Amino acid sequence: MNKTGTAVILCGGKSSRMGFDKSKIEIEGKYLIELIAKKLETIFDEVVLVAEKKDKFKKLKYTVLEDLKKEYGPAGGMYTGLKYANSKYVFFMACDMPIVNLEYIKYMMKIAEESDCDCVLPRNGKWIEPMYAFYSKDLIKDFEKGIDNNNLLLYDIIKSSRIHYIPEEVTRSYSKDLEMFVNLNYVKDLEILKKIY
Template structure:
């Protein structure tokens, strides 16, 4: 099995704060998830979309899957992606995170090349950033045990596992304003992001 090769886009959230399904988010008339797929295609052989609305992806050539353990939040999506992935380490991003940083992904891969851990995750102060991260297929059993105990928190699981952490100071070399971890949860955040993009143009 290849060490790297698969990227997973999690697209199964409830989008309550946005007011509409974030899988349909558009930036400059193009679906955000399509922008993510295109960018990730530069670094990964296999793109997997985990979704609760597979009908949104008719005609897509990527692998479109649904949760295998339903109704347990983001960990359900991580679990499904890991089960279906064809590489040992799998890159995960959410469908509402517009700023893919390919240099940072390469940096994480390089850090993982010579060590054996179950995840590579970035710290934000004392907190962690659960996406824009790598997880190993070796976590599948850990996730299943965690969920059978009715525990859904990614953080509570991660803290029990051998993880390589990248400190905030080092990550900010690649993203000084932390925008590679930006996710769009509300219409205001979406409009602010669109305005930022338009001003750059």
């Protein structure tokens, strides 16, 4: 398959509930983000990490971008990723989401490339999954405005844009239990990794 576009793994966050930096979770001597990135690079031209400091992952082969807008949570990291990316659409996921569903990501990528939208977002019941989604560089100014106004809720930033929602039933056809949206928030959640790796 032809690889295209940029995938960004957001490696910020305070990790207060976990008690240590989630971006440095290790599995058999490798960071979880390395395992995530290795899967993503099978379908993307480039995979980059966004962190609060450029030298955070010096030993990794992946490009590490330093947050252009520090202390603004995912909004700041996504702004940085969109500013950097060469491709129009950028796939974002968080460093504490251990399950990479390549077929579903390719499905979203196809929608992004073939429809005239600003982002492709999965629905999950009443909610959306903004951290497993595609965003267009056309949203850079929206993110900048949200950050400048200290309005950091992702949905508030993008709600007036052209959003392509993926119905939950479609997502479940790729992932019956929606497991790719799982986050590792607490130490007990690390048990999930034993099932995956």
